């Protein structure tokens with residue numbers, strides 16, 4: 177294998193597979209490196225499903241990313257025959273006012289984005305939600321936002337499809353190869369791995385939760401890694417159906433604390449394949465090389481007791497599957513997509529604070545444009561690294 181490339185992409189999860197595909201498609205001589213063989217279950221891009229929605233409650237600056245991603249998912253599906261995106265409709269519910277989530281007032285911001293970008297939606301009161309989705313046990317205080325074009329992505333399939341396309345367009349992949357350092361010498365980027373050394377004009381750092389290990393401490397300090405758990409529960413045989421035809425992707429804010437939010441999906445593997453749901457925790461930080469993949473019986477019981485049992489009819493306590501996954505979170509919960517503060521040859525794009533998958537196809541295109549054109553078509557000024565450093 178040649179050791180000189182135009183661009184090296186470090187990490188081939190959601191962001192890196194998208195960037196490698198987009199670069200290869202533009203004819204760039206690109207090398208993608210990963211310590212495992214993506215898709216895999218050790219980072220942030222596994223667990224069967226990811227919610228996608230167009231009116232982005234985290235802020236209007238994300239809407240162009242997700243809209244462009246919808247187009248790219250379609251191109252990927254056409255080129256590979258893999259079904260990456262399924263539209264189910266998406267329900268966002270809240271029973272509280274003005275709570276900040278992912279750095280913004282999530283429910284109100286969702287509605288504001290839908291209005292600003294003319295995204296088809298309906299506002300529902302608790303009675304209307306109950307009538308349409310009797311699977312939820314409501315208190316009567318809920319308000320709902322229903323978006324027709326929301327749905328779920330298949331993260332493993334999306335990564336696999338983009339790596340397949342990247343190779344089809346001429347990318348070189350180095351798998352089971354761990355990058356140990358990235359530096360700049362004589363204006364070139366030097367990437368050292370556990371197997372050798374490569375040189376390139378540019379590098380893209382998409383190492384997800386491992387990003388802190390490849391940055392100096394003064395930059396790594398802005399990224400915190402949190403273990404999250406996804407749970408799949410079986411359903412009762414009843415008139416309440418949980419397959420996509422009857423049940424949407426959903427996000428439910430039922431209280432004011434950070435952990436009073438949960439989200440979930442329809443059953444995608446048949447009626448008894450399990451209904452997936454999860455909450456978010458920002459209390460205990462972790463290390464991606466030391467995190468436990470085990471989900472304890474106590475964790476499962478606690479989740480069922482606090483989140484599922486009080487909020488659903490028709491879901492049993494039989495947990496068919498549970499797995500952990502990692503969030504890489506910035507202080508304001510927003511993304512970093514920017515050049516390295518000291519080395520403009522290195523572009524950083526990974527810390528996607530638990531809500532990045534839906535935007536990843538467009539982020540890959542943005543990264544490729546930064547490399548080939550020096551600028552991106554979509555405005556990424558809101559995702560600058562400088563905003564964190566200069567604060």
Ligand SMILES: Cc1cc2nc3c(=O)[nH]c(=O)nc-3n(C[C@H](O)[C@H](O)[C@H](O)COP(=O)(O)OP(=O)(O)OC[C@H]3O[C@@H](n4cnc5c(N)ncnc54)[C@H](O)[C@@H]3O)c2cc1C
Nearest residue numbers: 187189190191211219220227355384386501528532533534
């Ligand atoms: C439980 C959970 C639920 C989520 N739900 C949603 C959702 O519903 N909707 C949504 O839009 N987003 C969601 N997200 C967020 C989204 O999944 C992430 O933002 C996205 O997957 C991050 O991708 P990434 O490429 O940055 O990281 P990763 O997928 O972790 O990729 C990083 C890659 O870099 C490689 N790597 C790291 N270091 C090295 C090294 N030194 N050498 C070689 N390779 C290296 C790793 O092996 C890995 O393959 C969720 C995340 C989690 C964890």
